[in-house]
Amino acid sequence: MSGPAGPGERLNLRKGDIVVTANTQNAIEIRGLKKSFGSTQALTDANLIVRSGESRALLGRNGAGKSTLIAMLTGLVTPDSGSIHIQGANGEITEGPGSDAIACVYQKSTLVPELTVAENISLGAYPRKRWGSVDWAAIRRTAVDQLKDWGYERIADKTVADLEPLEKKIVEVCRALSRGPRILLLDEPTAGLDEGASHELFAQIDSLRQRGVTVIYVSHHLEEIFKVCDSVTILRDGRDVLTAQTADLTVNRIVNVMAGVSEEEAAAAKKGIAAEHRRQEQLGETRLTVSGARIGLRVLGANLTVRAGECVGLTGLDGAGHVQLAQAIAGQVAIENGTIEHNGHTLGQGNVIKTINAGVGFVPEDRHVNGYVPELSVEENATLTIVDRLRGRGGLINSGRRRACFTELSGAWAIKCDGPTQAVEELSGGNQQKVVLARALASNPDTLVLVHPTAGVDVTAKESIYESLRELRDSGRSLLIVSTDDTDLEICDRVIVMYKGEIHAELNAGYEEWELVGAIQGAEAAA
Amino acid sequence: MSTHTPTVAGTPTSRRPLNIIDQARSSGWARELALLPAIILAMVIGAVLSPQFLTANNLLNNVLVTSAVLGIVVIAESIILISGYFDLSLESVVGLAPMLAVWLVLPAAVGGSGWGWSPWGAFAAMFVLSIVIGLINGFLVGKLKLNAFMVTLAMLTLLRGLTMGLSGGKTLSGLPAEFLALGNTKWLGISIQIWLFVIFLVAAAIFMRSHPVGRKLYAMGGNNAAAAAAGIKTLRLTIGVFVAGAVIAAFAGLMLTGRIASVTANQGDGLIFTVFAAAVIGGISLNGGKGSMIGALSGVLLLGIIQNILVLSQVPSFWIQAIYGLIILSALIFNYLAGSRRTRRVV
Numbered sequence: 001m002s003g004p005a006g007p008g009e010r011l012n013l014r015k016g017d018i019v020v021t022a023n024t025q026n027a028i029e030i031r032g033l034k035k036s037f038g039s040t041q042a043l044t045d046a047n048l049i050v051r052s053g054e055s056r057a058l059l060g061r062n063g064a065g066k067s068t069l070i071a072m073l074t075g076l077v078t079p080d081s082g083s084i085h086i087q088g089a090n091g092e093i094t095e096g097p098g099s100d101a102i103a104c105v106y107q108k109s110t111l112v113p114e115l116t117v118a119e120n121i122s123l124g125a126y127p128r129k130r131w132g133s134v135d136w137a138a139i140r141r142t143a144v145d146q147l148k149d150w151g152y153e154r155i156a157d158k159t160v161a162d163l164e165p166l167e168k169k170i171v172e173v174c175r176a177l178s179r180g181p182r183i184l185l186l187d188e189p190t191a192g193l194d195e196g197a198s199h200e201l202f203a204q205i206d207s208l209r210q211r212g213v214t215v216i217y218v219s220h221h222l223e224e225i226f227k228v229c230d231s232v233t234i235l236r237d238g239r240d241v242l243t244a245q246t247a248d249l250t251v252n253r254i255v256n257v258m259a260g261v262s263e264e265e266a267a268a269a270k271k272g273i274a275a276e277h278r279r280q281e282q283l284g285e286t287r288l289t290v291s292g293a294r295i296g297l298r299v300l301g302a303n304l305t306v307r308a309g310e311c312v313g314l315t316g317l318d319g320a321g322h323v324q325l326a327q328a329i330a331g332q333v334a335i336e337n338g339t340i341e342h343n344g345h346t347l348g349q350g351n352v353i354k355t356i357n358a359g360v361g362f363v364p365e366d367r368h369v370n371g372y373v374p375e376l377s378v379e380e381n382a383t384l385t386i387v388d389r390l391r392g393r394g395g396l397i398n399s400g401r402r403r404a405c406f407t408e409l410s411g412a413w414a415i416k417c418d419g420p421t422q423a424v425e426e427l428s429g430g431n432q433q434k435v436v437l438a439r440a441l442a443s444n445p446d447t448l449v450l451v452h453p454t455a456g457v458d459v460t461a462k463e464s465i466y467e468s469l470r471e472l473r474d475s476g477r478s479l480l481i482v483s484t485d486d487t488d489l490e491i492c493d494r495v496i497v498m499y500k501g502e503i504h505a506e507l508n509a510g511y512e513e514w515e516l517v518g519a520i521q522g523a524e525a526a527a
Numbered sequence: 528m529s530t531h532t533p534t535v536a537g538t539p540t541s542r543r544p545l546n547i548i549d550q551a552r553s554s555g556w557a558r559e560l561a562l563l564p565a566i567i568l569a570m571v572i573g574a575v576l577s578p579q580f581l582t583a584n585n586l587l588n589n590v591l592v593t594s595a596v597l598g599i600v601v602i603a604e605s606i607i608l609i610s611g612y613f614d615l616s617l618e619s620v621v622g623l624a625p626m627l628a629v630w631l632v633l634p635a636a637v638g639g640s641g642w643g644w645s646p647w648g649a650f651a652a653m654f655v656l657s658i659v660i661g662l663i664n665g666f667l668v669g670k671l672k673l674n675a676f677m678v679t680l681a682m683l684t685l686l687r688g689l690t691m692g693l694s695g696g697k698t699l700s701g702l703p704a705e706f707l708a709l710g711n712t713k714w715l716g717i718s719i720q721i722w723l724f725v726i727f728l729v730a731a732a733i734f735m736r737s738h739p740v741g742r743k744l745y746a747m748g749g750n751n752a753a754a755a756a757a758g759i760k761t762l763r764l765t766i767g768v769f770v771a772g773a774v775i776a777a778f779a780g781l782m783l784t785g786r787i788a789s790v791t792a793n794q795g796d797g798l799i800f801t802v803f804a805a806a807v808i809g810g811i812s813l814n815g816g817k818g819s820m821i822g823a824l825s826g827v828l829l830l831g832i833i834q835n836i837l838v839l840s841q842v843p844s845f846w847i848q849a850i851y852g853l854i855i856l857s858a859l860i861f862n863y864l865a866g867s868r869r870t871r872r873v874v
């Protein structure tokens with residue numbers, strides 16, 4: 001056993017070494033992790049040293065090894081070689097991962113909607129009374145104690161299904177912390193939260209740090225990193241390529257490091273695809289007209305038009321009605337009042353096939369729910385919307401035609417896969433999303449409706465998708481992009497903002513960020 | 528639309544070349560032929576245990592012919608499973624459909640209706656009945672979204688009861704030639720039952736693999752919401768598979784009746800367990816969206832061979848059921864170990 005180690009000092013550790021540092025400065029010490037899954041090398045040499053109480057962002061493209069590293073932190077996956085030392089709840093550093101040492105809050109909710117907040121916080125570890133029955137009073141007390149730190153003790157008895165998204169997130173964090181871990185891992189914590197809720201969450205995370213909790217922050221939203229994190233570790237190709245203080249970095253530098261591109265190359269590329277402000281004369285005639293559309297209590301009379309070659313953004317707060325309106329245009333739901341006209345066809349009856357045949361394609365909100373069929377091949381998923389058009393002899397599918405169609409689509413979207421027959425569930429998130437995009441495009445639509453097209457997609461894949469969308473727009477297609485992601489909206493010619501079911505504002509490209517934020521919150525536009 | 532490469536170059540993650548097992552697994556062939564070694568092993572055991580096993584007579588008449596009816600019902604059930612549903616009532620259709628047909632034709636003295644229908648009229652009535660059963664199942668499960676397991680279980684009981692009531696619990700025999708033709712006829716020296724099974728199998732395999740509707744069923748079973756979002760008419764297809772299942776099961780029942788030259792009040796009773804066992808062992812996923820007709824065939828063959836071996840080996844009949852169950856349990860465990868795990872990336 002060697003003497004106390006200072007921060008940043010290189011130790012020659014072997015498996016089985018117990019490291020006792022004098023003042024337990026490092027909450028996490030990971031060195032030289034290697035891991036391969038079959039033929040894929042997920043981690044080649046990953047290192048992560050995080051001081052106690054530090055807030056570290058963990059960044060990397062899909063496939064860089066981020067998820068594998070996290071899985072090793074939490075003990076789900078064992079490394080082929082390398083060492084992991086984590087500060088446990090009692091402050092002692094132990095070898096190996098501790099599933100109890102790290103509190104994880106993932107993107108997908110792990111709460112049980114039918115149970116109350118208190119029950120969820122103690123889920124799986126209900127305190128028992130003397131004769132074995134559940135101690136409800138203790139459960140409630142634990143919940144209230146946890147929630148008090150956040151100022152949210154009032155929600156202790158509410159059913160989770162009735163909570164606001166921010167409250168649900170807080171319950172998740174409380175549940176994760178309730179067993180006492182000193183390390184918190186947050187994966188895309190602002191997913192599903194609007195601006196205001198995100199700000200509150202950041203404030204709460206800050207107060208957690210004051211109390212000495214170490215935070216590992218994983219997110220594709222780079223602006224958030226600058227608000228919440230002290231430092232950043234960037235993974236690429238299975239190794240950590242950069243660890244630095246956030247104050248010393250810029251968004252551009254981070255993106256370049258993640259992609260492995262030098263500053264000069266990136267600047268040259270950016271110039272080539274600098275955002276153009278499309279002039280009105282370049283647009284074609286009006287292709288899509290929506291008037292007086294009403295859908296239950298969600299959409300209360302909306303009007304909008306989209307012209308050929310135009311890219312229109314549609315946004316709003318959670319529940320503003322923009323998603324429902326887009327779904328109606330795409331034929332997924334029917335409108336109760338009003339009309340939707342596209343290329344002379346009357347739509348709005350909720351008939352998907354009719355809508356597809358009328359030239360409207362749809363990219364749904366959550367690819368896991370209704371975007372792709374996991375076990376079917378990439379090829380089949382991408383051509384699912386046009387199965388009937390691939391018929392050959394005897395009414396059976398012509399596999400040559402299907403293959404040709406897929407080759408064209410995968411080239412256009414740059415889908416990375418082992419081959420056309422690979423199952424979609426094996427692809428990375430970014431490529432899965434591209435398959436869903438390809439599926440929408442397979443029917444050669446004139447108008448493409450996209451809901452959150454870059455959700456859970458890393459920065460480089462995002463750029464690739466935007467490039468393809470720009471090409472679509474330039475070729476004369478119309479795009480309707482529904483999103484709350486600012487970068488998604490940046491490629492639009494104009495952005496329509498909905499508020500409480502009605503069209504509230506329309507901003508032309510070149511708007512200021514505060515104008516958009518204000519409009520989304522329902523503020524009146526400046527005179 | 529022009530092909531473009533991403534503007535920022537990406538470096539591929541390093542990969543070792545796939546070895547042959549990984550290649551076979553990823554192309555799907557491994558899953559389909561996973562039972563082949565087991566079938567060969569069973570045949571070797573059979574040949575060792577009994578000199579009669581490997582004779583053409585035994586293999587054709589005992590193994591294949593007795594497997595034919597089961598095989599056709601397994602095809603029907605597999606299509607329904609792949610589409611994402613269950614149908615437990617198929618075993619009762621195997622009993623009720625031919626019972627109805629026979630009852631319409633036979634005179635009252637021997638237990639029939641006495642209405643003296645012509646056999647072809649009776650066949651038509653039988654198919655109409657099976658279509659109705661399929662429509663009801665499909666409507667309840669597809670439109671009202673009731674639980675397929677419970678609905679078809681209830682239907683199983685109802686139809687069994689109808690069969691009992693119709694026949695008064697009796698076995699009806701003395702069937703006209705049209706019924707018996709399905710059992711007796713031989714083409715090229717091979718029983719028509721085997722021919723029919725092969726025809727059904729080939730047609731179903733081509734349909735599920737290459738026909739748009741077949742592929743839509745896979746999509747529907749794999750992710751119903753994604754299929755609906757892609758414009759697939761899921762309700763129509765759901766009702767369709769239940770109707771098809773019932774019609775196919777009715778035909779299988781007719782084949783069975785033709786072979787045993789009678790129809791019993793409890794015909795088909797207990798069949799559904801063997802149907803599910805054969806399907807699952809053959810790689811059909813109970814979650815839907817996965818499995819092939821070839822796999823189903825291998826499941827049927829394996830169970831047929833095992834049953835034949837048990838009979839030939841003169842195991843006391845009281846013990847056959849226990850041994851059969853044990854073998855199926857082992858086959859399921861083996862199926863899990865051999866097939867379904869892939870090396871997955873952590874997403």
